[in-house]
Amino acid sequence: xxxxxxLIPQLLVERGVDTVFGIPGxxxxxxxxxxxxxxxxxxxxxxxxxxxxxADGYYRxxxxxxxxxxxxxxxxxxxxxxxxxxxxxSIPMLVISSVNAEEHIGKGLGRLHEMQNQQALIxxxxxxxxxxxxxxxLATALDDAMxxxxxxxxxxxxxxxxxDRLSLDAGDVxxxxxxxxxxxxxxxxxxxxxxxxxxxxxPVLVLxxxxxxxxxxxxxxxxxxxxxxxxxSSNAKGLLTHDHPLNAGGMLFxxxxxxxxxxxxxxxxxxxxxxxxxxTFYTDEPPQVTGTLIRVDIDPSQLNRNIEPxxxxxxxxxxxxxxxxxxxxxxxxxxxxLNACAAAPQKDLAENYTRHLPMIEALWEAYPNAILVGDxxxxxxxxxxxxxxxxxxxxxxxxxxxxxxGYALPAAIGAQIARPDAPVIALAGDGGALYTIPExxxxxxxxxxxxxxxxxxxxxxxxxxxxxxxxIQTAGVDLSPIDFAALAKGxxxxxxxxxxxxSLLAAVDGGRKGSAPTVIEIKEHDWQVD
Numbered sequence: 001x002x003x004x005x006x007l008i009p010q011l012l013v014e015r016g017v018d019t020v021f022g023i024p025g026x027x028x029x030x031x032x033x034x035x036x037x038x039x040x041x042x043x044x045x046x047x048x049x050x051x052x053x054x055a056d057g058y059y060r061x062x063x064x065x066x067x068x069x070x071x072x073x074x075x076x077x078x079x080x081x082x083x084x085x086x087x088x089x090s091i092p093m094l095v096i097s098s099v100n101a102e103e104h105i106g107k108g109l110g111r112l113h114e115m116q117n118q119q120a121l122i123x124x125x126x127x128x129x130x131x132x133x134x135x136x137x138l139a140t141a142l143d144d145a146m147x148x149x150x151x152x153x154x155x156x157x158x159x160x161x162x163x164d165r166l167s168l169d170a171g172d173v174x175x176x177x178x179x180x181x182x183x184x185x186x187x188x189x190x191x192x193x194x195x196x197x198x199x200x201x202x203p204v205l206v207l208x209x210x211x212x213x214x215x216x217x218x219x220x221x222x223x224x225x226x227x228x229x230x231x232x233s234s235n236a237k238g239l240l241t242h243d244h245p246l247n248a249g250g251m252l253f254x255x256x257x258x259x260x261x262x263x264x265x266x267x268x269x270x271x272x273x274x275x276x277x278x279x280t281f282y283t284d285e286p287p288q289v290t291g292t293l294i295r296v297d298i299d300p301s302q303l304n305r306n307i308e309p310x311x312x313x314x315x316x317x318x319x320x321x322x323x324x325x326x327x328x329x330x331x332x333x334x335x336x337x338l339n340a341c342a343a344a345p346q347k348d349l350a351e352n353y354t355r356h357l358p359m360i361e362a363l364w365e366a367y368p369n370a371i372l373v374g375d376x377x378x379x380x381x382x383x384x385x386x387x388x389x390x391x392x393x394x395x396x397x398x399x400x401x402x403x404x405x406g407y408a409l410p411a412a413i414g415a416q417i418a419r420p421d422a423p424v425i426a427l428a429g430d431g432g433a434l435y436t437i438p439e440x441x442x443x444x445x446x447x448x449x450x451x452x453x454x455x456x457x458x459x460x461x462x463x464x465x466x467x468x469x470x471x472i473q474t475a476g477v478d479l480s481p482i483d484f485a486a487l488a489k490g491x492x493x494x495x496x497x498x499x500x501x502x503s504l505l506a507a508v509d510g511g512r513k514g515s516a517p518t519v520i521e522i523k524e525h526d527w528q529v530d
Contacts, residue, residue: 002034002169002170003030003033003166003167003168003169003170004030004134004135004138004161004165004166004167004168004169004170005030005031005032005033005034005161005166005167006030006033006034006170007034007135007138007170007173008031008034008096008138009034009035009038009039009040010034010038011135011138011139011142011173011176012038012040012067012094012142013038013039013040014175014176015142015143015146015176016064016065016146017040017065017066017067017094018039018040018041018064019040019041019042019043019058019064019066019067019417019418020040020041020042020043020066020067020068020069021042021043021044021045021050021051021052021054021055021058021066021067021068021069021414022042022044022045022051022067022068022069022070023044023045023046023047023048023051023069023070023071023075024044024069025071025075026071026112027071027072027098027112027113027163028069028070028071028075028097028098030163030166030167031069031096031098031161031166032069043417043442043445043446044442044445045410045413045439045442046438046439046441046442047078047436047438047439048068048070048071048074048075048076048078048079048082049078049079049081049082049406049410049436050082050410050413050436050438050439050442051068051069051070051079051082051410052068052079052081052082052083052085052086052093052095052156053082053085053398053406053407053409053410053411053414053436054066054410054411054413054414054417054439054442055067055068055082055086055093055094055414056082056085056086056089056091056093056407056411056414057373057396057410057411057412057413057414057415057418058414058415058417058418059091059092059093059414060091060393060396060411060415061371061393061414061415061418061419061422061424062393062418062419063212063213063393064418065092065093065094065146065149066093066094066414067094067095067096068093068094068095068096069096069097070095070096070097070098071097071098071113072097072098072099072100072112072113072114072115072118072163073112073113073114073115073118074113075097075113076097076115076118076121076122076158077121079095080121080122080125081404082404082407083095083122083125083126083156083158084124084125084402084404085398085401085402085404085407086125086155086156087125087126087127087155087156087402088400088401088402089209089235089396089400089401089402090153090154090155090209090210090235091154091155091156092148092149092154092155092156092157093155093156093157094142094145094156094157094159095122095126095156095157095158095159096158096159096160096161097118097158097159097160097161098160098161098162098163098166099118099131099160099161099162099163100112100113100114100115100162100163101162101163101164102133102162102164102165103164105162118160119131119158119160122158125156126155126156126157126158127148127152127153127155127156127157128148128157128158129157129158129159129160130144130157130158130159130160131159131160131161131162132159132160132161133161133162133165134165134168134170134171135170135171135172135173136171136172136173136174138159138161138170138173139173139174139176140174141159142159142176143176143177144157145157145159146179147179147180150179150180150182151179151180151181151182151183151298151316152298152299153210153298153299153302182298182316182318182319183298183314183315183316183319184315184316184319184320184323185296185313185314185315185319185320185323186313186314186315189311189312189313190313190315190320190323190324192311193268193294193296193311193313193324194324194327194328196266196292196294196311197226197266197268197294197324197328197330198328198329198330199330200226200265200266200330200333201265201333201334202263202264202265202266202291202333202334202336203226203227203228203264203265203266203267203268203333204228204229204230204231204248204260204261204264204266204267204268205222205223205226205228205229205230205231205246205267205268205270206230206231206232206233206261206267206268206269206270206272207219207230207231207232207233207236207239207270207271207272208232208233208235208236208269208270208271208272208273208274208278209233209235209236209271209272209273209278210270210271210272210273210297210298210299210317211236211239211270211271211272211317211318211321212235212236212239212271212392212393213316213317213318214239214270214317214318214321214322215239215318215392216238216239216240216241216391216392218318218321218322218325219239219240219321219392220239220240220241220244221325222321222324222325223240223244223246224246225324225325225328225330226268226328226330226333227246227330227332227333227334228246228268228333229246229248229260229336229338229341230244230246230247230248231248231249231250231252231257231260231261232247232249232250233250233251233272233273233278233279234250234251234278234384234395234397234400235278235396235400236250236271236272237250237387237388237389237394237395238389238390238391238392238393238394238395239392241390241391242364242388242389242390245338247338247388248260248338248341249341249342249344249345249386249388250385251278251279251280251281251384251385251386252279252280252287253279253280253281253348253385254341254344254345254347254348254385254386255340255344255347255348256338256339256340256341256342256343256344256347257341257344258287258288259340260336260338260340260341261287261288261289262288262289262290263290263291264289264290264291265291265292266291266292266294267289267291267292267293267294268294268296269293269294269295269296269309270296270297270317270320270321271296271297271298271317272295272297273302273305273306274286274287274305274306274307275306275400275401277399277400277401277403278400278401281381281384281385281400286306286307287307289307292310292311293307293308293309293310293311294309294310294311294313295307295309295311295312295313296313296315296317296320297312297313297314297315297317298314298315298316298317300314344386345357345385345386349382349385349386352378352465353378353381353382353385353386354382354386355527355529356378356379356382356383356455357382357386357387358501358529359379359501359504360372360379360382360383360386360387361387361388362501362504362505363425363504363505363508364387364388364389364390364394366505366508367423367508368390368391369390369391369394369421369422369423370394370422370423370424370425371393371394371395371412371415371416371419371422371423371424371425372387372389372394372395372425372427373395373396373397373407373408373411373412373415373424373425373426373427374395374396374397374398374399374407374408374426374427375397375398375399375405375406375407375408375409375426375427375428375429375432375433376398376399376403376404376405376407376429376432376462377399377408377427377428377429377432377455377462378429378455378457378461378462379427379453379455380397380399380408380427380428381399381462383395383397383427384397384399384400396411398411405431405432405435406432406433406434406435406436407436408426408427408428408432408433408452409426409428409433409436409437409439409440409443409450409452410436410439410442411426412424412425412426412450412451412452413439413442413443413446413448413450413517415450416443416448416449416450417446417448420448423451423508423512424448424450424451425450425451425453425508426450426451426452426453427453427455428452428453428454428455429454429455429456429457429460429461429462430454430455430456430457430458430459430479430482430484431459431460431461431479433452433454434482437452437487437491438491440452440487440488440491440492440493440517440519441491441492443493443516443517444491444492444493444516444517445492447515447516448515448517449511449512449514449515449516449517449518450517450518451508451511451512451517451518451519451520452493452517452518452519452520453504453520453522454484454519454520454521454522455522455524456484456521456522456523456524457524458478458479458481458524459477459478459479460476460477460479461477461524463477464477464478484519484521485497485519485521487519488518488519491517492516492517493516493517493518493519494510494511494514494516494517494518494519495518495519495520495521496510496511496518496519496520496521497520497521497522497523498520498521498522499522499523499526499527499528500527500528500529501529504520504522507520508520
């Protein structure tokens with residue numbers, strides 16, 4: 001029989017996992033014993049936080065779950081930040097770690113990587129954390145994780161194995177069980193929603209991150225069947241193509257979008273959180289719905305948060321949409337003038353963000369299949385609020401939800417590994433880029449030609465501006481200059497400095513010709529809008 005550690009790769013492959021991000025350590029080497037010939041591909045980040053962000057980007061680019069192999073103690077504290085971002089954005093992540101031997105847990109003996117309670121640390125950034133001792137328990141935990149990812153609000157899960165158990169016989173292991181089915185809407189509430197939508201005159205469709213699993217085809221068909229202008233949150237960008245006549249944009253800070261929502265007689269919300277970073281990025285004023293609000297969410301606890309619905313339906317957004325498409329019977333809705341929505345970015349965004357719009361638009365125009373990944377940085381905020389992604393899974397960011405600095409580069413690497421055919425561009429500031437810039441070495445090692453686009457404003461520019469606007473004497477925001485060309489070379493990356501859109505696109509073209517990552521630096525004071 002195989003040892004428990006050696007069995008892990010086989011059990012993962014049986015459940016559809018093909019990629020692992022991890023850094024081997026003395027407390028996880030037994031988890032690698034079964035790796036050769038298993039069918040798993042392993043990538044080594046330079047920090048466990050990078051492992052989590054890579055798994056996050058891998059999923060967002062493809063909808064496929066990746067695993068992370070993490071050591072006891074400091075490995076888990078390192079990945080906790082990435083798990084927090086994934087938790088906030090409802091991203092599935094399978095974290096498998098070691099933990100100290102059972103006889104040593106919680107004893108305070110000063111063992112290597114010892115923590116008082118590792119599971120308690122992870123509890124707040126995971127759907128659940130579970131300790132397993134043999135193959136049967138591990139198989140059950142993996143099946144439970146896959147069921148959660150597919151049928152509940154997807155969030156990270158953590159499975160830990162005592163190091164003394166990893167080398168022991170795994171024992172009898174059951175076959176993977178049949179996956180659970182998604183939750184469908186209850187008949188009575190569905191019929192009520194159907195009647196409201198069939199009779200509506202000015203419907204509006206709102207798509208949040210929970211709607212992404214339905215895919216662009218279903219989302220577009222639903223919008224067209226309803227004749228409904230469609231608002232998408234940052235996490236749902238691209239479910240309707242940027243040029244679709246029913247695409248009303250997103251981010252409810254825009255006056256056009258807010259007016260559209262307030263004038264609707266029925267608003268159908270699928271998987272939308274209505275949280276401040278996802279929807280009202282620039283104002284604390286909650287969105288106003290004066291008509292009937294139908295709210296569909298897989299998470300019952302989410303149905304009444306932030307904005308109260310008139311009709312709450314606990315169901316998978318995709319299952320609800322498919323049921324609605326097969327039953328809807330309504331006359332065509334009248335055309336709605338969406339010019340005010342289209343004009344919202346220029347009208348409502350601050351000038352220091354509108355200046356980034358031509359760059360964002362030029363990147364997607366030149367590379368329609370490009371995936372843009374945002375950090376907490378000015379160009380990312382611009383794309384979050386006003387960027388119009390050409391398609392689904394082509395935009396994601398760490399600036400919403402948990403709001404993690406350093407997210408963009410490793411998440412972009414995960415996306416590039418998952419989608420080698422697509423240009424993948426990380427948008428970061430010079431401050432945030434330094435959080436995770438060593439992951440350029442991981443990209444070079446993986447042959448992933450990801451592009452790190454750095455907007456350099458000589459420090460934490462966003463915080464500097466915030467301090468100044470609030471009459472706070474600046475401190476800690478002006479950073480020493482960094483030689484990003486030298487850094488790029490040291491990590492095996494190419495480098496280019498650009499000053500306008502033409503030189504930016506030329507640098508992206510050059511970066512896509514090889515297998516090495518590329519750092520493109522824009523110095524704010526040198527940037528010229530064509």
